[in-house]
Amino acid sequence: MIAKDYIDLKKYTKREDLETQRPNIYQLYYLFVRSEFTKLMPLKDPQTKEAVDYYLGQVEKFGNEGPLFNRALSAITLNRNGKTAKAKAIVRSLREQAVQTEELGMYWKKNVNGYFWNENAIAVHVVLMQALSEVDSNEAEQEELKIWLLKQKQTENWGSTTATSDAIAALVMKGSSWETEKGKTDINWGGREVQPEQQESGTGYFRQVLDAKEITPEHQKVTVRKEGKGIAWGALYYQYSELMENIKANTNVLQVSKKLLRVATTPTGSELQDIDPQHPLERGEKVTVRLVVKTDRDMEFVHLKDARPSCLEATDVLSRCFWKEKICYYQSNKDASMNFFFNFLPKGTYVFEYSSVVTRSGMYSEGPATIQCMYAPEFTSHTSGNRIFVK
Secondary structure (H helix, E strand, O other), X not given: OHHHHHHHHHHHOOHHHHHHOOOOHHHHHHHHHHHHHOXXXXXXXXXXXXXXXXXXXXXXXXXXXXOHHHHHHHHHHHHHOOOHHHHHHHHHHHHHHOEEEOOOEEEOOOOOOOOOHHHOHHHHHHHHHHHHXXXXXXXXXXXXXXXXXXXXXXXXXXXXXXXXXXXXXXXXXXXXXXXOXXXXXXXXXXXXXXXXXXXXXXXXXXXOOOOHHHOOHHHHOEEEEEOOOOOOOOOOOOOOOOOHHXXXXXXXXXXXXXXXXXXXXXXXXXXXXXXXXXXXXOOOOEEEEEEEEEEOOOEEEEEEEEEOOOOEEEOOOOOEEEEEOOEEEEEEEOOOEEEEEEEEEOOEEEEEEEEEEEOOOEXXXXXXXXXXXXXXXXXXXXXXXXXXXXX
């Protein structure tokens, strides 16, 4: 294939333009695979050798251009063919563009999923790990890169069987050996070490029940300590009974805020206005419920539930799919709530609205809006409760 590509290139390209031709992804991938067998299977065909030498020379010239995947392959290929100086220059450039945080480890912001096979974010990250490891190995750096891989699995699946096998291979073969680490994880709650009587197999889930008299201010503090290398994560859930209007908002990396807006009729048309406590709602008025969602990472299988006060009835009663904010979601209206289901919620900020009508007078409790990643339930947050007065 590579020889035919070169023959066709010379046939249809001017001689002076040959020096500026960039190898395409298939030619680059051929050189990458070929570099695995340079000594085992040396080139014997003169036409193939001429083509390989040409394209390898072009990779050396333009290897630091293009997508992250191409640049990583170029660095590995050049390093295996003895062109270490250029390979290290590419790796140095890749390092400069990487981002490192305590929670997500080391990653590249531009590495996002695309349409083609070479644009899968997991596969690209694994090739970048391989490039940094082979060209200029740094174990501490590999540990940070592995954290990002695991964090992707925490809130979404790895996308394909190929990406999954690539990720597992990287976790097992790069950096220190996490799978043989036997470090203990200690949990201290309220000044006492937690000793669960029974844990769920695989997940390690356990539950502890306290009587109200046993709870002290110290139970607000939880300390987790892990021995040995590698990382560990978990989540703390607590359940209690409370009046809706007394619920306090909480925040997480997945956030939601809620606001009720009066639909007022003005000389210029309909207008959304804040609800003034001095001018409460009246029966028959229209109210728009605005929900603002923020997430700092991609998530899959997300559920947003807005608990409506019993004085409001949604005007859109049919459950159906919507395409808004550049995402597709399913909206389902229930007797006491409006539900939004997202198969995939990319990193960003989103605004969702739905209309409702005030149906009765009185004082009502407004329930919180709650959002949760069902794939990783520890990512959840809710708004505060409230009271609504209708004349």
